[in-house]
Amino acid sequence: IEALADRSMKTVLVFGTFDLLHAGHLYLLRQARRHGDRLVVSLARDQFVRGWKGKEPLHPEEHRTRRLMETGLVDEVHLSDPEPRSFRLLAEVQPDLICLGHDQEELGLALRDWMKAAGARIPLKRLGRLHSVAEARTAIDIARRTFDRFPFERIYARPGQSVEAW
Numbered sequence: 001i002e003a004l005a006d007r008s009m010k011t012v013l014v015f016g017t018f019d020l021l022h023a024g025h026l027y028l029l030r031q032a033r034r035h036g037d038r039l040v041v042s043l044a045r046d047q048f049v050r051g052w053k054g055k056e057p058l059h060p061e062e063h064r065t066r067r068l069m070e071t072g073l074v075d076e077v078h079l080s081d082p083e084p085r086s087f088r089l090l091a092e093v094q095p096d097l098i099c100l101g102h103d104q105e106e107l108g109l110a111l112r113d114w115m116k117a118a119g120a121r122i123p124l125k126r127l128g129r130l131h132s133v134a135e136a137r138t139a140i141d142i143a144r145r146t147f148d149r150f151p152f153e154r155i156y157a158r159p160g161q162s163v164e165a166w
Contacts, residue, residue, distance in 0.1 A: 019058050
């Protein structure tokens with residue numbers, strides 16, 4: 001019975017760095033969550049952030065993973081594949097849908113190219129950006145609940161860094 005229940009669950013996958021978790025990220029996660037029962041994040045590795053953005057991430061991948069889980073919106077966080085555009089994680093996660101942020105056009109193209117070459121068919125859905133006051137309030141409410149449970153300095157301080165060091 002458990003195996004049948006697992007197959008009936010719809011898995012949604014999102015990709016991102018989530019270095020400074022903000023209202024727009026929370027909005028993206030909340031919108032993606034509406035499309036399935038299981039929300040999985042493919043989190044950009046530190047080495048990818050260095051190469052892609054040309055700078056050191058503000059928070060290491062372990063810290064970003066913990067913050068995402070603490071939102072209560074995410075069921076699993078997996079580090080992205082070490083090699084960009086390999087998308088081996090898709091075989092492990094087996095998503096029913098991949099949700100892309102409004103600014104992830106290049107990722108969408110890379111995913112389409114990979115699926116064509118691999119013979120895979122996973123629907124892609126581009127999610128909109130945070131626009132309305134109501135949407136912003138919802139994202140801020142989620143952030144407040146997260147920050148109430150986990151103090152600001154625990155979420156945003158680098159590991160081993162004291163608040164006084166800011």
